[in-house]
Amino acid sequence: MSEWPDNFDLRETPEIGTPVHTFITSEMEKLKVYGAQRPSGSKYIFHEHAERVAQNIKKTCLHMELGDLVAENMYWATLPHDIGKRKLPAEIWDKVEKPSDELKRQRRSHTDLGSKIVKEELGYLTHPFIDLTLDIMRNHHEQMNGAGYHGLTEEQLSKPVRLAAIVEAYDGWRIWRPHYGDRDISIPGVLTRMREEKGPDIFDMELFEAFAEMKMNAYNSGLDE
Ligand SMILES: [Fe+2]
Numbered sequence: 001m002s003e004w005p006d007n008f009d010l011r012e013t014p015e016i017g018t019p020v021h022t023f024i025t026s027e028m029e030k031l032k033v034y035g036a037q038r039p040s041g042s043k044y045i046f047h048e049h050a051e052r053v054a055q056n057i058k059k060t061c062l063h064m065e066l067g068d069l070v071a072e073n074m075y076w077a078t079l080p081h082d083i084g085k086r087k088l089p090a091e092i093w094d095k096v097e098k099p100s101d102e103l104k105r106q107r108r109s110h111t112d113l114g115s116k117i118v119k120e121e122l123g124y125l126t127h128p129f130i131d132l133t134l135d136i137m138r139n140h141h142e143q144m145n146g147a148g149y150h151g152l153t154e155e156q157l158s159k160p161v162r163l164a165a166i167v168e169a170y171d172g173w174r175i176w177r178p179h180y181g182d183r184d185i186s187i188p189g190v191l192t193r194m195r196e197e198k199g200p201d202i203f204d205m206e207l208f209e210a211f212a213e214m215k216m217n218a219y220n221s222g223l224d225e
């Protein structure tokens with residue numbers, strides 16, 4: 001399992017930092033343009049989701065006292081995790097009917113489509129940041145029990161991937177969708193559901209509790225709602 005990324009600083013190495021930041025900023029813009037093709041009622045706006053997830057990852061790293069450098073590297077590596085979505089037809093995300101297996105397969109391919117974009121655009125660079133970004137991009141829908149998109153199991157999931165999977169799932173469950181009915185989607189409601197209904201089969205619970213503590217601290221002090 002790879003450790004937290006504290007062995008490089010993109011801010012001090014512009015030969016890597018500049019193309020990486022330019023690429024990610026441009027991809028986020030493309031994701032925004034792509035998202036605008038979806039029906040106006042869509043609440044789960046891709047580029048906004050990506051920004052929230054990256055911010056929550058950063059805050060969790062700081063809360064765990066992993067340091068500013070790890071927090072910064074994790075922020076940038078997580079931001080583009082869903083860019084592959086723009087390679088798929090925009091209408092597939094907002095179907096009201098239960099998704100068919102084929103639709104699910106298509107939606108799930110965003111992890112590999114994103115990796116392909118990174119390899120095409122940044123493949124000329126060899127750097128641990130690229131490896132980290134690809135790891136998170138490919139594997140952010142994996143589960144501890146091996147039931148995720150690629151069926152990777154616990155020992156194959158790095159800490160950055162495990163944290164991304166938690167924060168990513170949390171963000172999805174915080175946005176109400178018709179099949180949620182009257183489910184509690186408040187901060188404490190979603191965290192409780194993740195802990196009690198999902199738990200260690202799905203998530204690394206040590207990382208989950210660090211994330212949950214960070215969210216509840218912000219919630220209890222009125223900084224987050
Ligand atoms: Fe995703």
Ligand SMILES: [Fe+2]
Binds near residue numbers: 082
């Ligand atoms: Fe996501």
